Amino acid sequence: MIQTTVQVSGMACSMCEAHINDAIRAAFSVEKVSSSHSKGETVILSQAPLDENALRTAIDATGYTAGGDQHRSLRKERLFPFREEERVRSFRCRHRGHRFDIHTSYIGG
Secondary structure (H helix, E strand, O other), X not given: XXXXXXXXXXXXXXXXXXXXXXXXXXXXXXXXXXXXXXXXXXXXXXXXXXXXXXXXXXXXXXOOEEEEEEEEEOOOOXXXXXXXXXXXXXXXXXXXXXXEEEXXXXXXX
Protein backbone atom coordinates (compact mmCIF):
# COMPACT_ATOMS: atom_id res chain seq x y z
CA MET A 1 0.00 0.00 0.00
CA ILE A 2 1.12 3.50 -0.79
CA GLN A 3 -0.01 6.44 1.33
CA THR A 4 -0.03 9.77 -0.48
CA THR A 5 -0.61 12.95 1.51
CA VAL A 6 -1.48 16.09 -0.46
CA GLN A 7 -1.74 19.61 0.98
CA VAL A 8 -4.99 21.17 -0.30
CA SER A 9 -5.86 24.82 0.26
CA GLY A 10 -9.31 26.31 -0.01
CA MET A 11 -11.31 23.69 1.92
CA ALA A 12 -13.63 25.23 4.50
CA CYS A 13 -16.11 22.50 5.52
CA SER A 14 -17.00 18.83 5.29
CA MET A 15 -18.71 19.40 1.93
CA CYS A 16 -15.40 20.65 0.54
CA GLU A 17 -13.79 17.44 1.81
CA ALA A 18 -16.46 15.38 0.04
CA HIS A 19 -15.83 17.22 -3.28
CA ILE A 20 -12.12 16.42 -3.10
CA ASN A 21 -12.74 12.78 -2.13
CA ASP A 22 -15.25 12.27 -4.97
CA ALA A 23 -12.90 13.82 -7.53
CA ILE A 24 -10.02 11.57 -6.49
CA ARG A 25 -12.19 8.44 -6.48
CA ALA A 26 -13.43 9.31 -9.99
CA ALA A 27 -9.91 9.86 -11.35
CA PHE A 28 -8.01 7.01 -9.67
CA SER A 29 -8.46 3.49 -8.39
CA VAL A 30 -7.85 4.00 -4.66
CA GLU A 31 -8.43 1.92 -1.56
CA LYS A 32 -9.29 4.85 0.70
CA VAL A 33 -9.31 8.64 0.55
CA SER A 34 -9.99 11.08 3.37
CA SER A 35 -9.69 14.85 3.49
CA SER A 36 -9.52 17.24 6.42
CA HIS A 37 -10.35 20.90 6.00
CA SER A 38 -8.91 21.70 9.45
CA LYS A 39 -5.53 20.13 8.57
CA GLY A 40 -5.71 21.25 4.95
CA GLU A 41 -4.71 17.87 3.60
CA THR A 42 -5.97 14.79 1.79
CA VAL A 43 -4.65 11.30 2.56
CA ILE A 44 -4.95 8.64 -0.16
CA LEU A 45 -4.25 4.91 0.15
CA SER A 46 -3.60 3.07 -3.10
CA GLN A 47 -1.96 -0.11 -4.34
CA ALA A 48 0.35 1.73 -6.74
CA PRO A 49 1.89 5.22 -6.69
CA LEU A 50 -0.35 7.92 -8.17
CA ASP A 51 0.67 10.20 -11.02
CA GLU A 52 1.43 13.56 -9.39
CA ASN A 53 0.38 15.69 -12.37
CA ALA A 54 -2.93 13.83 -12.78
CA LEU A 55 -3.55 14.16 -9.03
CA ARG A 56 -2.95 17.92 -9.11
CA THR A 57 -5.17 18.26 -12.17
CA ALA A 58 -8.02 16.31 -10.52
CA ILE A 59 -7.85 18.47 -7.37
CA ASP A 60 -7.42 21.77 -9.23
CA ALA A 61 -10.47 20.94 -11.39
CA THR A 62 -12.65 21.08 -8.26
CA GLY A 63 -11.65 24.68 -7.55
CA TYR A 64 -9.23 23.91 -4.71
CA THR A 65 -5.46 24.19 -4.93
CA ALA A 66 -3.17 21.19 -4.53
CA GLY A 67 0.13 21.80 -2.80
CA GLY A 68 3.09 19.50 -2.21
CA ASP A 69 2.55 15.78 -1.84
CA GLN A 70 4.35 13.02 0.01
CA HIS A 71 4.43 9.31 -0.77
CA ARG A 72 4.99 6.69 1.88
CA SER A 73 4.91 2.93 1.54
CA LEU A 74 2.86 1.18 4.21
CA ARG A 75 3.12 -2.36 5.44
CA LYS A 76 1.07 -4.22 7.96
CA GLU A 77 2.64 -4.44 11.37
CA ARG A 78 1.90 -6.80 14.17
CA LEU A 79 -0.45 -5.62 16.86
CA PHE A 80 2.27 -6.06 19.47
CA PRO A 81 5.74 -5.43 18.04
CA PHE A 82 7.53 -7.20 20.88
CA ARG A 83 8.25 -10.87 21.36
CA GLU A 84 5.24 -13.05 21.98
CA GLU A 85 5.36 -16.69 22.95
CA GLU A 86 2.75 -19.15 24.03
CA ARG A 87 3.18 -21.60 26.85
CA VAL A 88 1.06 -24.69 27.37
CA ARG A 89 0.80 -26.27 30.79
CA SER A 90 -0.78 -29.65 31.26
CA PHE A 91 -2.51 -30.67 34.47
CA ARG A 92 -4.28 -33.77 35.70
CA CYS A 93 -7.38 -33.70 37.81
CA ARG A 94 -6.71 -35.33 41.22
CA HIS A 95 -10.10 -36.95 41.51
CA ARG A 96 -10.73 -38.41 38.06
CA GLY A 97 -7.35 -38.20 36.36
CA HIS A 98 -8.57 -36.11 33.44
CA ARG A 99 -5.94 -34.11 31.66
CA PHE A 100 -6.47 -30.48 30.69
CA ASP A 101 -4.23 -27.86 29.13
CA ILE A 102 -3.93 -24.19 29.97
CA HIS A 103 -2.67 -21.93 27.20
CA THR A 104 -1.01 -18.72 28.32
CA SER A 105 0.66 -16.02 26.27
CA TYR A 106 3.72 -14.14 27.42
CA ILE A 107 4.38 -10.77 25.90
CA GLY A 108 7.71 -9.28 26.73
CA GLY A 109 10.32 -6.91 25.39
